[in-house]
Amino acid sequence: MLIASYNKETMGDILITMIRPDAEEAKIEQKGSVVRIADAKTNETTGFNFLNVSEIFEINGKGPITLTQEQVKQLNATLSANGFEAELVADERPKFVVGYVKSTKPHPDSDHLLITETEVDNGETLQIVSGSPNMTDNIKVVVAKVGAIMPDGMIIWPGELRGVESNGMISSGRELHLNNAPQKKGALILPDDFVVGEAFDFEKGNHIFD
The missing domain is CATH 3.30.1940 (Nucleic acid-binding protein fold)
Structure with a gap:
């Protein structure tokens, strides 16, 4: 990374x-x-x-x-x-991608969190824990992958939510700082013309709430 x-x-x-x-x-x-x-x-x-x-x-x-x-x-x-080990490895993969929530199931230790299986780029499927109140199966979303820097400066790292592994974050329009996005919790559900696996186009995304 x-x-x-x-x-x-x-x-x-x-x-x-x-x-x-x-x-x-x-x-x-x-x-x-x-x-x-x-x-x-x-x-x-x-x-x-x-x-x-x-x-x-x-x-x-x-x-x-x-x-x-x-x-x-x-x-x-x-x-x-300068006398240091050369340990940097290039990573040119996009960090904000269009994802597809294939399935959701209840978190074993929470009454509001869901464990999702979300497809991202290159056919990869990630386990992402989400607390979005509108989370459900079969929706297109924006996934901030591990290594993404959110507009507010927060870095997405691998982690756990109440003991369950989570690799990435399903983002809201508010978290992505999109124009006119509702200032409330909830995953941004993308229109059908966004293609699963492609890098999320922020310019296009800024017109979703027009």
Whole structure:
């Protein structure tokens, strides 16, 4: 997994990358223009910050960044040059996709959560626990996959809800910050012209509530 974010206006010329969730206690190590963040207990790397990243390659835009294979290769070369292990792996797959809820069943330890089997891209089916009051079988939805950065900055990691594994999040229009979306709980149920498995088109999605 590789999550990357860049915002020169607020953070300066720093590319933030994450490959694991933040640890309870972090260890920080800087060598040259690279800062390594690791779990203080296990020493597993959770991410790297690349200072003055424009000296490595140019980034257009701000917010979540999808790094190409070539950019990851350049970052790994920078890690090696600064004495760190080159452990970044490119992930160019879309993180917001059109999903199809194939089935739902009650959560064994909750009266409002449902366990869904939801098809996403490449024919993959994910188990996602949802608390949406309108959740049901046979609907098209927007799935924020593991590694997605939500518009409010929240990162989607693998997790559990009351002891049941959940890999991703079925999103509401409000959570996706879509234009005119109802400001209440509930999965965004997509019209039929959205294709299961394709990347979710935010521009198209902004017209759903017109």
